[in-house]
Structure formats: structure tokens, C-alpha cells
Amino acid sequence: MSKRNIEVSEERLVEEGEVAGDYLEQFLDILDFDGDIDLDVEGDRAVVSIDGGDDLDTLVGADGGVLDAIQELTRLAVQQELGDRSRLMLDIAGWRAAKREALTEKGRLVAQRVLESGEPVEMEPMSPFERKIIHDAIAEIDGVASDSTGVEPQRRVVVLPA
Secondary structure (H helix, E strand, C coil): CCHHHHCCCHHHHHHHHHHHHHHHHHHHHHCCCEEEEEEEEEEEEEEEEECCCCHHHHHHHHHHHHHHHHHHHHHHHHHHHHHCCCCCEEEECCHHHHHHHHHHHHHHHHHHHHHHCCEEEEEECCCCHHHHHHHHHHHHCCCCCEEEEECCCCCCEEEEEC
């Protein structure tokens, strides 16, 4: 299989974003929620953001649970329309962006502890989304590495001296 078949073209990601945007627009209309939908491509994913409505926190839910469910429904709508599984990322009211920023900072702080002590630090259990953010943050810091241990839902990041 060629690399081209594995990679998703930017044109295809834009198409996924447009299908997702249409689906989410209808979804917001049904719920009678206001929100502005923004479409983007980041790396190998379509990214769809909903911002601007006062009641959007309801669509995020406790620790992003409702957001995750809406994201999955949106991915299924894209799959139904385009025929392939989508990896699109949905953010509502900036929740994922804020979560990413907080987790990146947390990863940096743990890395600093590991650099100072020379001892590995095992973090609390996290979702795959959260672990990836931590791994990405650790990868940018010289002198430390990260790995994951355990099984879902108790899988966690371990930060180690490099």
C-alpha cells in the first residue's frame, strides 16, 4: 500500500469538516442553541470548533463527556456521508483547547520533577486524548521520555529520565 493511500489528503479533510459542519449546524438548530462553527485542518485531522453561544457548556458536559459523545455522533455522520471512518476533532466553547493547554503545562511540570529528582513519575489515569497531549509535551523536553502503562480505563503516562 502506498503512502498516499495511508495519508488523508487535505482536500478530503476539508470535505470531512464541511460535512461535519453541516451536521452540527442541524444539531444546534434542533437543540435551539446558538454557536458559530469554524472548520480547520490540523495535521492529519479535520478540526471543527463551535464557539459563541452562552449555553454551549451544556454540550461539553462533565469532564467533556457530552462533547465526546457529540464528536462520535459527528464522526458517524461523516462516515455515513463519505463512506470512510473520520478522525475529526470537535471542540466546543474552547474546552479541548483549554484542556490541551492545562495538560501540556502539567506534563512540563512533571518533566521538571523527573529532571530534578532523576526518578520516574507515574501520572494519574488519563484518556487516550489526554495521554497523547502529555506524550507530545514530554517529547519536546530534552532529558526525559514518556511511556504508557496499564490497561483502560486505568492507563497512565510514566515520565522517565531519558
